[in-house]
Amino acid sequence: MPDVDPEMLRAALTPQEFDPSDEIDPDDPGAVWLLGDDPEADITRISDNRAAIKRQLKSEGAQFVYGLLMLAGALGSLALAITIQTIPFIVIGCIAVPVGIWWFRARWKRWVGTAPYCYKLLTSLGEDAENVREAHEHKQRQKYVRAVGDLYEHTRPKD
Secondary structure, three states: OOOOOHHHHHHHHOOOOOOHHHOOOOOOHHHHHHHOOOOOOOOOOOOOOHHHHHHHHOOHHHHHHHHHHHHHHHHHHHHHHHHHOOHHHHHHHHHHHHHHHHHHHHHHHHHHOOOOHHHHHHHHOOOOOHHHHHHHHHHHHHHHHHHHOOOOHHHOOOO
16 A cells, blocks of 8 residues: 555554543433434333234134135135136136135134134134133033043032
């Protein structure tokens, strides 16, 4: 570097000493230009919502909606095959309908789980449906008792 002043190069490469008199007062209203305005400086909990969105897209309710969309597409292809009645549409309809029905049934079973459908529907709408779940559990217990017998009959008090 023939055209560079060596003193200027030395000054650029040597670190500057910190002078406490040059410290910026953060309470000074003009210090915003030097320090930058950070409106979230006092907030300690700032989260990234991408993980929450991914979790919602993979939830059972979202999977149920995907199943509904798949079923609608399959039934639409069936209607198209019935209406147009050409070989390509009939083949697509014959493939899409069983796959769509299977996909919807699998997603529906995943959404419902072991709870009754009415319970899941009411709770997804924000209703209190605890009585529906309790009635379903009682019905399942009675069904088991009729099939196998009461395993705890000997421990119950006689009336």
